[in-house]
Amino acid sequence: MTAVTARPAPAPLPPQTQGWPQPQTARLFRDSPLLLDGGQAVTDLRVAYHTYGTPQEHAVLVLHALTGTSALHEWWPDFLGEGRPFDPARDFIVCANVLGGCAGSSGPAELPQLNGEDAPLTLPDLARVGRALLEQLGVRRVTVVGASMGGMLAYAWLLECPDLVDRAVIVGAPARHSPWAIGLNTAARSAIRAAPGGEGLKVARQLAMLSYRSPESFARTQPGWGARRPGVPAITTYLEHQGEKLASRFCERSYLALTAAMDRFQPGDAELRGIRVPVLVVGISSDVLYPASEVGAYAALLPRGQYRELESVHGHDAFLIDSQALPEWVDGFLHP
Structure with a gap:
């Protein structure tokens, strides 16, 4: 792991005034089913997503938190826009509501049941659905960025789709859930x-x-x-x-469904040491859900991992409400 010293927070960027795109819907696995890790075969899945910028073969895929949506411009505005880490004038940015979510994508009620209960989902299941969406959009390589549940899902992408991901940013998330x-x-x-x-x-x-x-x-x-x-x-x-x-x-x-999928995701240390692409991992100093020491320890297992720590009193949600220099760090890592 490479430790990186924090720099002072940059001056605030001006508000973005451009209009943002409307959500779109993809239908996936209509011709051949997706086999979930739980053993159920599913077809004709619906995925709600937003794209920003001109379609390219390389995309920045932003993964939302537990109760998030595909409307990236609504929940992470400090990161999206001209001069920001996700710049539609330069990048093709994709954000999709995950399988099992309830913001336009197929939810648990639409999936096969197992013994009268909702089918169990895994984070690799979610990654495979995301990969199918990118393939439909013509994307061949992807940079993955995620925070909280999205950060754990980024680890799943790194392990499930190593041929597709060229680098990743993981904010305020461990590789696996602790007993806490x-x-x-x-x-x-x-x-x-x-x-x-x-x-x-x-x-x-x-x-x-x-x-x-x-x-x-x-x-x-x-x-x-x-x-x-x-x-x-x-x-x-x-x-x-x-x-x-x-x-x-x-x-x-x-x-x-989604909290259970997070709890089930338990990759081993050997798997994490096998991740070969550059990964920026950011911990949050006052995070009581995923303590910075825990987040940093997983970063240390990554052969090309870099770790930074966001100093904030506002806990886990600092990535949303007190991002300070975080956009600058992410921009510097994605566009060196």
Whole structure:
């Protein structure tokens, strides 16, 4: 692993004013089925995706987090646009909603069941569907960028599609889930199963939000009582609001399927040492979900890995809300 010293954050870039593209939908595996790792054969899968820039044989594939969508311009605006890491004037950028998601792609309800339960999905399953999309778009080589679940999925791409990936950026993600991360997901899934119909999903989101920030972040952003509702702690109303928001837009079956897929992904150290392409791995100093020491330890296994650490009090979600020099680091790695 090559350690890289952090540089000061660059001056903020001006807001992007260009119009962004509309989502598109691909139909994949219509002529021949995809065999999932669980043994089920699936056909005619729907994948929702966005593209930015002019189609090329090389693409930058951006992989979203657990509850994300293909609308990259909505959730990572600091990275997309003129003069940014993903510049449509220079790059062909693809972002797709994953198989099992609920933002336009085929979800668990549309897949074959196993013993009366939703078919188990794996991150390699998701990567194979993504590869089929790229092939349909005429892409022959790809740079993969992902954060959080997207970062774990980037590891799956590196292992599943070594002939296709030329480099990767992994932000705030381990190569495999620790007992701590699996435990958090287990509690979230238990909440959903105990209270189906949306109430459990709200609780699952509250649990997740506690792991996405840090104690200092909440001390700064949610102090005191009664600011939103008299007599109620600010953190309580904040978590209730986050639960309501997710329940209004996300599917509990997708939450169950995708968190389980993350937990199942357990590549060995020998597999990681076999990854031969350059990989930039970024940890977050205050991340309690995926501690920086854990993220850095996986980077150290990669023969051509580079590690950087984002200093932020805002925990795991810093890659979204406090990116600082992260866009500059990613741009420098993708376009040396």
